[in-house]
Amino acid sequence: MGELGFEPRIVALCCHFCAYAAADLAGALRLQCPDSIHVVKIPCTGDLDVRDVLAAFESGADGVMIAGCMEGDCHYQTGNLRALKRVERTQQVLTEAGVGGERIRMYHLSSAMGGRWAEVAREMDAHIRQLGPSPLRPVGGASAGES
Ligand code: FES
Numbered sequence: 001m002g003e004l005g006f007e008p009r010i011v012a013l014c015c016h017f018c019a020y021a022a023a024d025l026a027g028a029l030r031l032q033c034p035d036s037i038h039v040v041k042i043p044c045t046g047d048l049d050v051r052d053v054l055a056a057f058e059s060g061a062d063g064v065m066i067a068g069c070m071e072g073d074c075h076y077q078t079g080n081l082r083a084l085k086r087v088e089r090t091q092q093v094l095t096e097a098g099v100g101g102e103r104i105r106m107y108h109l110s111s112a113m114g115g116r117w118a119e120v121a122r123e124m125d126a127h128i129r130q131l132g133p134s135p136l137r138p139v140g141g142a143s144a145g146e147s
Contacts, residue, residue: 008036008128009137011056012065012121015045017075018111019067025114026121033118034125037065044068045106046079050090053104057094057136063128065120066106073110080108099136103128 014020020041026033042048045068056064066087068080084106091101105127107120 003132006129006133008062008125008133009060010034010036010038010063010065010124010128011061012037012039012067012124013042013045013048013052013056014039014065014067015069015074015080016041016043018069018073018113019107019109019117021111022109022113022117023067023121025111026117029114031114031118033121036125036128037121044074044076044079045083046074046076046081048083048086050086050093053087053090054093057099057103057134060134060137062103062131062134062137063124064104065124066104067109067117067120068106070108070110099134100131103131103134 014023023039045066048066053064066083068083071080074080087104087106090104094103095101105124109116
């Protein structure tokens, strides 16, 4: 059940070639995306490390989206497939740590999928609102996506 007055902070790690371009397109088309989503451009989801995701939670994220190219379309061959395995491992770590593995999700998008980006952004926002604040969220401290 969601917490009253809770405003989630969600870090969206988006690969430069597809997901970031899709997020950009959604913005250009003025599609409605929640303010809770903070897009961070990365070269490829295959570069992600479990520690990068944990660092996002430690700096105040309530949820993390990993968004890469469609399966088979990664510009670095199998980066998004490697990322999928790391996401699964990170989900296990988060579950064992009591944070909740369901706070991280992976999506696959092409650069033309501005509409789909807006849809998954709203879906992730609703999902994290339902879960409530991350137990790792610093009280009164700096938050993810703010500097
Ligand atoms: Fe997009 Fe690898 S370049 S996931």
